Amino acid sequence: MGHSADAVRITDDVYWVGAIDRDLRDFHGYSTERGTTYNAFLIRADNITLVDTVRAPFFDEMMARIASVVDPSRIDFIVSNHSELDHTGCLPRTVACVRPEKIFASANGLKALAAHFHTDLGATAVADGETVSLGNRTLAFYETRMLHWPDSMFCHLPEEELLFSQDGFGMHLASDERFADEIDPAVLHEETAKYYANILLPFSPMVKMALEKTAGLRIGAILPDHGPLWRKNPERVIEWYGAWAAQKPAAKALIVYDTMWYSTEAMAGAVADGLRAEGVEAVLCRASACHRSNIATEYLECGALVVGTPTLNACMFPALADVLSYLKGLKRKNLTGAVFGSYGWNGEGVAQAKEALAAMKIPLVAEPVSVQYVPDEPALERCRALGHEVARKLKESL
Numbered sequence: 001m002g003h004s005a006d007a008v009r010i011t012d013d014v015y016w017v018g019a020i021d022r023d024l025r026d027f028h029g030y031s032t033e034r035g036t037t038y039n040a041f042l043i044r045a046d047n048i049t050l051v052d053t054v055r056a057p058f059f060d061e062m063m064a065r066i067a068s069v070v071d072p073s074r075i076d077f078i079v080s081n082h083s084e085l086d087h088t089g090c091l092p093r094t095v096a097c098v099r100p101e102k103i104f105a106s107a108n109g110l111k112a113l114a115a116h117f118h119t120d121l122g123a124t125a126v127a128d129g130e131t132v133s134l135g136n137r138t139l140a141f142y143e144t145r146m147l148h149w150p151d152s153m154f155c156h157l158p159e160e161e162l163l164f165s166q167d168g169f170g171m172h173l174a175s176d177e178r179f180a181d182e183i184d185p186a187v188l189h190e191e192t193a194k195y196y197a198n199i200l201l202p203f204s205p206m207v208k209m210a211l212e213k214t215a216g217l218r219i220g221a222i223l224p225d226h227g228p229l230w231r232k233n234p235e236r237v238i239e240w241y242g243a244w245a246a247q248k249p250a251a252k253a254l255i256v257y258d259t260m261w262y263s264t265e266a267m268a269g270a271v272a273d274g275l276r277a278e279g280v281e282a283v284l285c286r287a288s289a290c291h292r293s294n295i296a297t298e299y300l301e302c303g304a305l306v307v308g309t310p311t312l313n314a315c316m317f318p319a320l321a322d323v324l325s326y327l328k329g330l331k332r333k334n335l336t337g338a339v340f341g342s343y344g345w346n347g348e349g350v351a352q353a354k355e356a357l358a359a360m361k362i363p364l365v366a367e368p369v370s371v372q373y374v375p376d377e378p379a380l381e382r383c384r385a386l387g388h389e390v391a392r393k394l395k396e397s398l
């Protein structure tokens with residue numbers, strides 16, 4: 001695979017033993033242009049403990065990394081913080097190989113593991129706040145239900161001040177570097193935001209609860225199950241999460257549109273001009289040219305959603321129906337909305353986009369601007385006015 005299969009030391013007794021998936025470009029519908037990692041961790045305490053495993057095809061890579069530190073048969077405990085298959089795909093095989101004394105998961109984790117593998121792995125349920133002695137170390141478990149599955153939990157190693165946060169604080173990034181402080185801060189922010197937007201945004205109230213639950217813990221480093229490890233200044237990513245969970249509007253409007261003969265695109269440009277004239281940033285995304293998971297990243301840190309659609313066969317343009325269906329599921333709060341579009345004869349597309357925003361509970365600042373065929377200068381002026389109106393409403397909400 002062109003890389004070392006050695007473990008990476010985090011502290012004297014804690015090692016990264018995960019796997020790097022450089023080829024991944026689609027993670028259940030989320031575009032992963034930079035690949036990902038599946039992180040697993042080995043705690044070399046009196047009771048040697050493996051925290052999470054990796055996706056099934058990466059079993060050998062994980063086992064080679066474990067073997068670079070200890071004989072895998074010496075593992076006493078396995079912790080499953082989250083049942084999704086990117087972390088449990090090789091759990092049954094690992095259990096068969098290692099024969100651990102105990103497997104720990106949340107009560108919901110036991111149910112989820114049974115529903116995935118239809119075999120009794122012999123796991124033990126741990127309760128919120130419960131601790132397990134590893135001899136010279138302690139592992140404390142914290143339920144983080146719906147962050148982002150019912151089974152999800154964090155665990156904390158107080159003696160080393162390490163928080164194992166499964167998907168929380170993670171990102172899809174197959175870097176050669178294992179630590180966040182070795183990576184371009186702009187990439188870190190973009191990929192962490194993309195992960196939050198696509199995976200955690202609908203569960204923002206639970207993110208707030210998890211941040212409150214972990215606020216009293218000593219956290220020297222955060223070790224998520226994807227991407228680089230936050231060994232320096234973990235407060236920074238905790239602050240990002242606090243801001244995203246609050247979903248406060250930002251002085252940025254996201255204009256998602258599509259176009260057939262460039263009429264709706266010309267209208268989108270005029271709406272953007274109106275927004276910018278008011279000092280509000282306008283980000284234009286053509287739905288069929290941008291992956292929905294990248295549009296979601298822009299959606300996380302904005303204050304308005306403006307939708308522009310042509311009408312195709314009496315319907316909203318299909319690429320917009322796709323994106324709006326996806327964004328609806330993310331349950332973003334505190335947004336201002338507007339709709340515009342060009343049509344040939346009846347203009348049902350704009351009406352359907354208006355209904356979609358109502359279903360997303362995003363209030364419109366004005367009635368949609370709808371133009372037959374090609375917008376003339378007065379029509380473009382109406383679009384600029386719509387941009388001004390969105391900007392004014394957005395600024396009132398800041």
Ligand code: FEO
Nearest residue numbers: 082084086167225
């Ligand atoms: Fe990385 Fe929800 O699994």
